[in-house]
Each structure stands twice: as structure tokens, then as C-alpha cells.
Amino acid sequence: MMFLFVDKRRAEEVRKALLEKRMVDNTYTLIKEGQGEVGFPLKRIGRGEADDLMKKYNGRIKNLGEGLAVKRKKSELPRSLKELSSRYIKKSLSTYETIGGIAIVELPEGITKEEEHAIGNALLKMNRNIKGVYAKAGKYEGIFRTRKLRLIAGTDNKETIHRENNVLLKLNVEEVYFSPRLASERKRIFSLVRPEERVLVMFSGCGPYVFEIAKNTEASSVAGIEINPVAHRYALENMKLNHAYNVELYGGDVRDVIPVLKQGSYSFDRIVMPLPKGADDFLDVAFEVAKEGACIHMYDFLREEDIPDAAEDKVKNACLRQGWKPEILRTVKCGQYGPHIYRTCTDFRVSR
Ligand SMILES: C[S@@+](CC[C@H](N)C(=O)[O-])C[C@H]1O[C@@H](n2cnc3c(N)ncnc32)[C@H](O)[C@@H]1O
Structure with a gap:
């Protein structure tokens, strides 16, 4: 497993750049080394790219082998949509809404199916009450002010019961x-x-x-x-x-x-x-x-x-x-x- 080690004072700058280039392997945790260094787990990269990274960030690349690299634990799931989206995709999603057991997200244009599934599945894991994650697939329209939704993870059931201000509200989130x-x-x-x-x-x-x-x-x-x-x-x-x-x-x-x-x-x-x-x-x-x-x-x-x-x-x-x-x-x-x-x-x- 390849890690890029850089001075911890440059860690934030390097983290952003690696995320932007989608080079971080999120299945492994970061490593903090003795003399103020932070190691970022890298996806498979070529020798040229590795040389460029070392030069640009004055870092070193080390192969730690499967034994030393630590797999991210389930409990280290992202805690917010912001954290989640910056981990999985370049653009940041700041909010999502939940109606009963359904989460509805607004996805930025141009994200891949893979990224969409990653976001949907992580939301399911972050909140056990959520059974289905839908992406907004249109604006509120027509006399009924309804909007189209598209399932991205979990069970496809748009009917749910929402609790608000001491009241239960059963509805279909696409038709109402x-x-x-x-x-x-x-x-x-x-x-x-x-x-x-x-x-x-x-x-x-x-x-x-x-x-x-x-x-x-x-x-x-x-x-x-x-x-x-x-x-x-x-x-x-x-x-x-x-x-x-x-x-x-x-x-x-x-x-x-x-x-x-x-x-x-x-x-x-x-x-x-x-x-x-x-x-x-x-x-x-x-x-x-x-x-x-x-x-x-x-x-x-x-x-x-x-x-x-x-x-x-x-x-x-x-x-x-x-x-x-x-x-x-x-x-x-x-x-x-x-x-x-x-x-x-x-x-x-x-x-x-
Ligand atoms: C913005 S939604 C508000 C719904 C609900 N009061 C709420 O807060 O969730 C507006 C609602 O008005 C309904 N509506 C639109 N025109 C109407 C009309 N002329 N007569 C009765 N209902 C109408 C729509 O079907 C829609 O359900």
C-alpha cells in the first residue's frame, strides 16, 4: 500500500489536492509519523505521478505493505453530508432532507453512478432510520407542486410516515x-x-x-x-x-x-x-x-x-x-x- 508522507503543516493543502485529483484511497486511514509527518493512502498511481507528488509537496512515497496500512473502521463513517461528499466527490453537498425513513439529496451535475452509490450507501449507514435515498430529479412543478425523485440507494418505497410537532404524516414523497x-x-x-x-x-x-x-x-x-x-x-x-x-x-x-x-x-x-x-x-x-x-x-x-x-x-x-x-x-x-x-x-x- 503506497503512502505519500508530507510535513504535517502542509497536510491540509495536500489533502485537498489529492481529493481533487481523486488519488486518496479512502478504505485506509491516514498515518501520523513521529517527526510531524502525515501519510496519505494513495490509489494505484504511476511512477511519473509519484515523482511529481514528491517534488510538489516535498514529500516521500513509502510502500507500507498490507500489514502496516490500517483499514478504515466502520465507525469512522462520515458524520455529515459535507464530510461525506468531500470524501467521495469533489463538490460539497451541504445538506439533505429526511422525510420519515427517506433521505432526499440534491446531487451536483456530472457526478458518476459510482459516486452516487457511494453517497447513497454512506447515508444509509450514517442513519439507520433511513431505508431509501433518493436524488432530486426535477423541480417542484405543476398545480400539485410535486417533484420527480430517483432512487440511488436502499429500498424503493416512496411512501413513509414522518413525525413533526406531535403529529404523524403519512405520504408519498413524490406524489405529494x-x-x-x-x-x-x-x-x-x-x-x-x-x-x-x-x-x-x-x-x-x-x-x-x-x-x-x-x-x-x-x-x-x-x-x-x-x-x-x-x-x-x-x-x-x-x-x-x-x-x-x-x-x-x-x-x-x-x-x-x-x-x-x-x-x-x-x-x-x-x-x-x-x-x-x-x-x-x-x-x-x-x-x-x-x-x-x-x-x-x-x-x-x-x-x-x-x-x-x-x-x-x-x-x-x-x-x-x-x-x-x-x-x-x-x-x-x-x-x-x-x-x-x-x-x-x-x-x-x-x-x-
Ligand atoms: C406548497 S403546497 C403546500 C401543502 C401543505 N400545506 C404543506 O405545507 O405541506 C401547496 C398545495 O396546494 C395545492 N393546491 C394548489 N392549487 C390549489 C387549489 N386551487 N385548490 C386547492 N389546493 C390547491 C397543491 O396541490 C399543493 O398540495
Whole structure:
């Protein structure tokens, strides 16, 4: 087994260069030698390359033989995706999300199938709860805001049960929109709910807002409306899973369902609108079932320089058109969507 020994003061520089050239054999551990030297295990390289390395880093190459070179132990698995990716591929992956027993990674372009499997398998080993690792294979798209995924390791089963804020959510991660990154925003919303409120969640998906409000507050009832039939079916299952019986779920377009609710004299103290692309287009329907003094939470995607004015202007204009008076309470950032683009939520009250 060939090792490149260099002065330990140059170890970081050499480590980066060897990783970049994919010359390190990660199945062996580094060796620290007496006089401040570090030895890097090398993949098979030619004599010319070995000479170049010695010259460039003022090092020496030593063949230690299988007995002296130490195989990396299983417990030395990488502890983070950052560490993992810098070990297996050149580009660094800083984060991955887990939904129940599924991990979802965003892979940089140009990585090989081998590297993909290495990342997927290492993630399975790092977290025993993960049964399948998927790579994002598309952006959120369409009315249902779903995205394509591609299995890179483990078992191919896109259905899972996720736990968040005292609630269980069963869903198929490809057919239903769900982001675990919104857990603290959902907590912010349910912390605002007062006893006996009637709450409506438009665009309710598989029910995260609905069930977290139902289970963590003293709301008298929570209604959800969702157009994606698969998401709606999971929401119905989640109602049973969470024994949430102060909940009413409607499958369909909010534009069709809300007039029916209005006919049945339904009205709400609080309306949540978690559809960041275009929620303002539905403010007119929300007003149809808003009680006097109702609180509305409208989500949006905004460029940093447009926060809060762009969202608050949409609210003020919609209120003006429909004859309501808005009282803007706050606009909060609740996640980053892209460079300098944020998911925001504007909380406001409406009165006649
Ligand atoms: C960004 S997702 C949010 C889902 C869920 N509230 C959550 O936080 O996970 C928006 C949801 O709105 C649904 N949707 C889009 N347009 C709709 C409409 N006109 N009526 C009802 N639901 C709609 C989509 O199918 C999608 O599930």
C-alpha cells in the first residue's frame, strides 16, 4: 500500500489536492509519523505521478505493505453530508432532507453512478432510520407542486410516515408536496391559534398545518382543502392516524369548495394560505369565508429587497378591491428559496 508522507503543516493543502485529483484511497486511514509527518493512502498511481507528488509537496512515497496500512473502521463513517461528499466527490453537498425513513439529496451535475452509490450507501449507514435515498430529479412543478425523485440507494418505497410537532404524516414523497423545513413555521402558526377558533387551511396537502393545529391548540375546528387527490387521500388517512376528529377535509379546488362552505354558513377566525406561488390570487375567495377581524396568513416568495412591501401591497390592493380594511401584523421570512429569494408569510387581520 503506497503512502505519500508530507510535513504535517502542509497536510491540509495536500489533502485537498489529492481529493481533487481523486488519488486518496479512502478504505485506509491516514498515518501520523513521529517527526510531524502525515501519510496519505494513495490509489494505484504511476511512477511519473509519484515523482511529481514528491517534488510538489516535498514529500516521500513509502510502500507500507498490507500489514502496516490500517483499514478504515466502520465507525469512522462520515458524520455529515459535507464530510461525506468531500470524501467521495469533489463538490460539497451541504445538506439533505429526511422525510420519515427517506433521505432526499440534491446531487451536483456530472457526478458518476459510482459516486452516487457511494453517497447513497454512506447515508444509509450514517442513519439507520433511513431505508431509501433518493436524488432530486426535477423541480417542484405543476398545480400539485410535486417533484420527480430517483432512487440511488436502499429500498424503493416512496411512501413513509414522518413525525413533526406531535403529529404523524403519512405520504408519498413524490406524489405529494411536503417540506420538513417548514416545521418551525408551522409551529409559529399553531402558537398563534387561540381557544375556540375556527381555522381554515387552504392548499392543505397531506395535512401538516391541519393536524398540527388540531393536535396542539384548543381550536374548535380545523378545515382543510386540497386539490391533489393523492394528497387528499393521505390527509384522510392522517386524520385516523392522529385521531384528529375536530377536522374536516375537502378534496377539490378552493374556488369550487369555498362557495359551498359559504352556502353552508361556514366562516373562519383564521385562514392559512400556504401556496407561496400565487396565494394572493386566492385572497378574494379567502375573504368570502373570513369572519369580521379574521387573521389571514399569506405565503409568498420574495426577493430580499422586496420584503415586506411586495407582499403587503398585494394584501392592501386585494382588500381595497373587495371592500375590506387590512391591519398588517407582520411579514416574516420562513425559509430561503434561492439566492436572495425567501419564502415569506404576511400575517394580517381583516375587517369591514
Ligand atoms: C406548497 S403546497 C403546500 C401543502 C401543505 N400545506 C404543506 O405545507 O405541506 C401547496 C398545495 O396546494 C395545492 N393546491 C394548489 N392549487 C390549489 C387549489 N386551487 N385548490 C386547492 N389546493 C390547491 C397543491 O396541490 C399543493 O398540495
